[in-house]
Amino acid sequence: MSWSEFYIIVSGLITLVLLIVAFPWLRNKNHAKQDSLSNTQIVKQRLAELDREVQEGLISEHDKRQAVDELKLALVDESAFQSHKTGNAKLPLAIGAVLSIACGVIVYAQVNQMGRVAQAAQAIEALPELSQQLASGNANNLTQRDIASLALAIRQRLREEPEDDTGWMYFGRLMLSIGQEVQAIEAIDKAVSLAPSNSANRITLAQALMTTGDVNNLERAQSILLGLLNDNPANDNLALMMAVVSAQLGDLENTERFYQQVEGKLPGDSDMAQRLVARIKELQGNTSEMAALQNTGIEPANVSTAQSDSSEAQTGFNITVRLSDDANTKAPKEGFLIVFAQDANSDNKMPAAVVKLPIDDFPVSVTLTTENAMMPQFTLATLSDVVVTARLSKDGNVAVSKGEWQGSVSAGVTANEISSLSVIIDKEL
Template identity: 70%
Template sequence: MSWSEFYLIVSGLITFVLLIIAFPWLRQKNHAKQDSLSNTQIVKQRLAELDREVSEGLITEHDKRQAVDELKLALVDESAFETRQKGGAKLPIALGGVIAIAAGAIVYSQVNQMQRVTQASEAIDALPKLSQQLANGNANNLSQKDIANLALAIRQRLREEPDDDTGWMYFGRLMLSIGQEVQAIEAIDKAVSLSPNNTNNRITLAQALMTTGDVNNLERAQRVLLSLLGNNPENDNLALMTAVVSAQLGDLENTKRYFAQVESKLSPESDMTMRLRSRISELESQSLNAPDATKNSPSEKDDTSVANASATGFSVTISMSEDAKESAPKRGFLIVFAQDATSENKMPAAVLKMPIQGFPLTVQLTTDNAMMPQYTLASLSSAKITARLSLDGDVSVSEGEWEGTTLSPVVSGQISSLNVTVDKEL
C-alpha cells in the first residue's frame, strides 16, 4: 500500500466518522424546524376558527380575546422551550467531539507503529550500502544497529520477494556473521533450493555447515563439497575445504587426497598446513594401531577397548555463579562437551547431554562419550571443557543460554578431576 492510498483511506474514514456524529444533530434540527412550522399553522387555523365562531354567535368577543391570549402564551412558552433545548445541545455535542478527537489521537499514537515504520524505511534506504559491506566480508565492522537495520530490511525485501535467492543468501551470511548458525543454514538452504545451480550458494552452505562443528553438518558439508569437486576437480579452494572437513571427520583417505592437491600451493609454515599435516599423522597413527588389537582374542579385545574407553577422561564438577542461579534456564538440557584446545577444530571429542537438575553436579566425560570412534578424548593432548545450559539441547549457541569453560591437559589412562563454573551468558 502506498502512502497516497493510506492518506486517502484515512481521510475517508475521518469524513465517515464526522458524518455519523453530525447526522443525529442535523436530523433533530430539521425535526424541530418542521415542528415549529406545524405549530404556527395550527395557531393560524385556530384564530380563523375563533373568528368564525364569533360571527356565528357561538362565543362572545370576550371569550375570543381570552382564547387568543391563551394561544399567544402557549406559543411563547413553546418558543422558549425550543430555545433552551437548542442551547443545551451545543455543549454536549462539542464536548463529545473533543473527547472523540482526543481519544482517537491517543489510540493512534499508541498503535500507529510510526517509529517502527520510520525505522523500516531507514533500513531499506541503507540496504544497498550495508549489503555491499556484507558482501565484501566486512561484517565485523557493522554495529549492532547496522545489523538490526540490515536484518529488518532484508526480511522486508524477502516478504515482498520470497523467491529472491540473493536476499536469502545475504540474510544467511548476516546470521552467520553474528553466530546464529541455525538461522544461517536455514536461510542459505532456502537460497540453494531456489537456485540449485548457483555454485557460490552451495559453497557458502558448506562453509556454514562447517562452522557448527556438528558431525551431521560436517558430513553434509563434505557431501556438498565432493559434489562440487565432481564438476570442478581442479578447484583448489574446494579441495582445501574438503581436506579440512575430512580431517575434522577423521576421514584419512579424503584428507590425504585433497591435501596433496593443494599442499604445494600452501606455505609450509602456514597454520593450515601444519594443522593438516598433524591431523594426517594422527589419523595414520590411529589406523596403524588399530590392527594390533586384532591380535588379541575377541574377549581380550573387548576388555581392552572398554578399559581404555573408561580410563581416559574427566570427572567434571559443575557449579553455578550467583548471576547464573538467578538468570540461567531452569529447564532444558545440560550439555558437557570437550574440544581440542590446541587447534581451531570445533568438533567435540566427547559430548554428554542430560536434563537440567540441581547444582553442584558431578558427571563423567570420557572416551565413552565420543561422537566418532576415531576422534575421542584419547586423541587430544589438551582439552577445552564446556558446560552449557541449553534451552533446545543443541550444541550450537542460542540466545539466553549460559555456559562455563575450563582448560585441562588430557592424561591418557587417567580420569582427571576438574571444576567448571557456569558464569557466562551467551
C-alpha cells in the same frame, strides 16, 4: 507501508471520527425543524376547524376567540422552549475539541514508534555500505549497533521482497558471523531454495552446516559438496572442504581421495594439512586394528579399555555448573545440560570437547577432557586458551535456540592436568 499510504489512512480515520461525532447533532437539528413545521400545520388546521364550527353554530364567537388565544399561547410557549433547547453550544464543543486533541497528542507521544521508524530508515540508508562490508568478509569489524541495523534493514527488505535470494543470503551470513547457526542455516536454506542453480549459495550452505559439528549437518554438507564437485571436479576449494568434512565424519575413502587432489597445493606448514594427515593416519590405524580384531576374535571394547589405561594423563577441566537466581526460576527444567569448550584464539566455532547430560539438580560437577573431543586431531590438548560454556538446551543441540540459557568463562589449558573451573548459567538466549 509508504508514508503516503500512512497519511491517507490517518486522514480517512480522522474523517470517519468527525462524521460519527457530527451525525447525531445534524440528525437532531433536522428533527427539530420537522417538529416545528408539523406543529404550525396543526395550529392552522385547528383554526380552520374553529371557523367551520362557528359557521355551523356549534360554538359561539366568544368561544372561538378564547380557543384561538389558547392556541397562540401554546405555540409561543413551544417556540420559546425550542429556542432554549437549541441554544448556542459552540463553547462546550470547542472545549471538548481542545481536550480531545490534547489527550490524543499526549497518548500518541507516549505510544508512538517514531524513534524506531527513524532507526529503520537509517538502517535502510546504511544497508548498501554494511552489506558490502559483510559480503567482503569483514563481518568481524561490525559493531553491535551495525549488526542490529543491518539485521533490521535486511528483514525490512525481505518483508517487501521475500523472493530476494541475495537478501536471504546476506541475512544468513550475518547470523553466521555472530554464532546464530540455526537462524543462519534457515536463511541460507531459503536462499538456496529460491536460486537452486546458484553454486555460491550452496557452498555457503555447506560452510554453515560444517560449523555446527552436528553429524546430520556434516552428512548434509558432504552431500552438497559431492553434488558441486560432480559439476566442477577440478575445483580445489571444494575438494579441500570435502576432505575436511569427510575427515570429521570418519570417511577414510573420501578424505584420502580429495586430500590427494589438494595435497601438493597446500603450504608445507599448513595447519589444515597437518590435521588432515593426522586424521587419515588415525582412520587408517583404526581400520587396521578392526581388521586385526576380526582375525584374532578379540572384543574391541577390551582393546579400548587397555588403550585408555595405558594412555598418558588427560588434559581438561573439572567444572562446577551453577545457576543464577533468574536462571533458577526461568530456565528450562527438562532437556539437556551441554558443556563444551571452544578455541578462544580463533574464529573456529567447532567445540574441542563436548559433554551432554540430562538436566538435574544444581550445582552439577562435569569433567571435560580430551576424551570428549569431537575430532581426534582437535582436542583440548591442542589449545592454549578456551571459552568453556554451559548451556541448558531443550533439544540437546549445541546450536543456539530461543529460550535456552547459558554461561561462559575463559580459561587457560594446562597440558596433562585437570584444572578446576566454575561456570554460572546467567544469560537467556
